[in-house]
Amino acid sequence: MFNxxxxxxxxxxxxxxxxxxxxxxxxxFTNEDGTATERFIRYYEEKAKGEFGLIIxxxxxxxxxxxxxxxxxxxxxxxxxxxxxxxxxxIHKQGSKICLQIYHAGRQTTSExxxxxxxxxxxxxxxxxxxxxxxxxxxxxxxxEDDFVNAALxxxxxxxxxxxxxxxxxxxxxxxxxxxxxxxxxMYGGSFINRFRFCxxxxxxxxxxxxxxxxxxxxxxxxxxxxxxxxxxxxKIIAKMAENAGVDCVDITVGVYATRYMIAAPAAVKEGWxxxxxxxxxxxxxxxxxxxxxxxxxFLMEDVLDENKADFIALGRQSIADPHFPEKVKExxxxxxxxxxxxxxxxxxxxxxxxxxxxxxxxxxGKEYAYDKKTDNPKKVMVIGAGPAGNEAAISSARAGHxxxxxxxSNKIGGQWLIAAIPPNKEELNSFTLWQKKQLxxxxxxxxxxxxxxxxxxxxGNYDEVIVATGANPIxxxxxxxxxxxxxxxxxxxxxxxxVGDRCVVIGGGLVGAETxxxxxxxxxxVAIVEMxxxxxxxxxxxxxxxxxxxxxxxxxxxxxxxxxxxITSDSxxxxxxxxxxxxxxxxxxxxxxxxxxxxxxxxxENEGIDIKIIGxxxxxxxxxxxxxxxxxxxxxx
Ligand code: SF4
Numbered sequence: 001m002f003n004x005x006x007x008x009x010x011x012x013x014x015x016x017x018x019x020x021x022x023x024x025x026x027x028x029f030t031n032e033d034g035t036a037t038e039r040f041i042r043y044y045e046e047k048a049k050g051e052f053g054l055i056i057x058x059x060x061x062x063x064x065x066x067x068x069x070x071x072x073x074x075x076x077x078x079x080x081x082x083x084x085x086x087x088x089x090x091i092h093k094q095g096s097k098i099c100l101q102i103y104h105a106g107r108q109t110t111s112e113x114x115x116x117x118x119x120x121x122x123x124x125x126x127x128x129x130x131x132x133x134x135x136x137x138x139x140x141x142x143x144x145e146d147d148f149v150n151a152a153l154x155x156x157x158x159x160x161x162x163x164x165x166x167x168x169x170x171x172x173x174x175x176x177x178x179x180x181x182x183x184x185x186x187m188y189g190g191s192f193i194n195r196f197r198f199c200x201x202x203x204x205x206x207x208x209x210x211x212x213x214x215x216x217x218x219x220x221x222x223x224x225x226x227x228x229x230x231x232x233x234x235x236k237i238i239a240k241m242a243e244n245a246g247v248d249c250v251d252i253t254v255g256v257y258a259t260r261y262m263i264a265a266p267a268a269v270k271e272g273w274x275x276x277x278x279x280x281x282x283x284x285x286x287x288x289x290x291x292x293x294x295x296x297x298x299f300l301m302e303d304v305l306d307e308n309k310a311d312f313i314a315l316g317r318q319s320i321a322d323p324h325f326p327e328k329v330k331e332x333x334x335x336x337x338x339x340x341x342x343x344x345x346x347x348x349x350x351x352x353x354x355x356x357x358x359x360x361x362x363x364x365x366g367k368e369y370a371y372d373k374k375t376d377n378p379k380k381v382m383v384i385g386a387g388p389a390g391n392e393a394a395i396s397s398a399r400a401g402h403x404x405x406x407x408x409x410s411n412k413i414g415g416q417w418l419i420a421a422i423p424p425n426k427e428e429l430n431s432f433t434l435w436q437k438k439q440l441x442x443x444x445x446x447x448x449x450x451x452x453x454x455x456x457x458x459x460x461g462n463y464d465e466v467i468v469a470t471g472a473n474p475i476x477x478x479x480x481x482x483x484x485x486x487x488x489x490x491x492x493x494x495x496x497x498x499x500v501g502d503r504c505v506v507i508g509g510g511l512v513g514a515e516t517x518x519x520x521x522x523x524x525x526x527v528a529i530v531e532m533x534x535x536x537x538x539x540x541x542x543x544x545x546x547x548x549x550x551x552x553x554x555x556x557x558x559x560x561x562x563x564x565x566x567x568i569t570s571d572s573x574x575x576x577x578x579x580x581x582x583x584x585x586x587x588x589x590x591x592x593x594x595x596x597x598x599x600x601x602x603x604x605x606e607n608e609g610i611d612i613k614i615i616g617x618x619x620x621x622x623x624x625x626x627x628x629x630x631x632x633x634x635x636x637x638x
Pocket of ligand 1: 359
């Protein structure tokens, strides 16, 4: 069924067992000095165990000034090189190949991160960065080229099977290539050939140093997606020139920091959308091409290879969500695949905050070294509530070897997550519920639906541990008119329990409010949203936020920020904004101002002196990422 995906492939002299590639993604699991930790190694090793044919490491900085993150791999001295030998050996033991990616961030870093002033082809501030970089002299350019060579040679010495030069995402090589960031008037700027010179010299020098048989890959962006930046027509020429300069493979990605929301596109973007670019590219070059960005469906991946749109498929977030993806596809275990839902909460969301990555659907990410083991002291465990946090607690404790009994008062598992999956572009959330359900089955968790737990049941059950994951309930604010028949809760609108009229006002501009507003706008309601803060969905990751805002704008939703609701009447909501009153006429008022923990049962149990562990929204209403992680830690920690 997947003949192409599981056919062997070649990049230069490097033989690969299949077409699955892990692309570079900064994890922040190294030591502060850039050396490898056991955590770092185990994180990658898990992907090799899951049968990825090629792992391209995250970007390693090539000198002190090159890093864009405080914690990341570094490769510029013997100490760095020696510490990464173990990583290489462990990947090889699993039958996979590993390629070292080397890079220089250029202006896409800060002096706070590196301790040095950022450098660039031209002294132009990156739109996302605080500092104007220093313009590189020709002497400094040549020194950086030598640093690339040094890093490549150290990688080869450490045993890496190949080296990838990062020429995308707005980093230094990309900055030289692009008229968006390169305004030089010397031999490194101005014409296309001059802008390519830095890239060309690096490729040629690295080739000269590592020898003709050592595979060299280059990462290029299909498009920068910025005004005046590189587009696919430019990239086709650059790829051809890179091939002529000596690379063995072109690894295609997209975007720069100014368009970071597309580097890892959110769930609203169609899967495999970059394949249209690699298909064009493949007509121009003869070396293999890797494609990336939102692939989760193996049938689509096979199709991309079958139609010769790419030679290898790179799975970034999908390899975080499920490092065993290739193995499961090979064995036809489709319902065991933990699908990336494109939420961005754990991976990119944490990375941009300078934190090590995690994953909403796979809390084991980066914790493989510590948690993936059985208990010596099996216990009888009760979990109350089958939302994402309760399910995760049940799954983790069952994996750790405990006897687990899960109770849920409704007739299905999923809790509030089922409602969260209803708004536009959120349907993929259901795949996590299905995956949790399958895990509960596989782990023989005793699942009791339509069972409301009482204190008596807990007492009689003789449980060693009781985990309370009863979730949260929507808050009803104290506003005049809130009791009116025209007032409904957002959850009731999304689930279809309550119908609303043509004109709606949504009170609350958090995620639930904005998504409900989007949901209604797309169903042709005339909507307005009112928020006390100065923006709506302010804390949401940039990718998903952009698509919600776009839908709201395109469907003429009115947005009132810094606004206070004064009163609800039978046909309006009266708000105060900038010191004046505004009447928003409407048929229905939708309340979405957040949730508060449902801990009624927890209080009763505590009053009876029963020792309990409260997790997820029942402890503190918040993001699913935190709730699932809570369930994971409590489950494994019993
Ligand atoms: Fe995918 Fe969300 Fe996990 Fe990131 S955190 S890998 S987007 S499921």
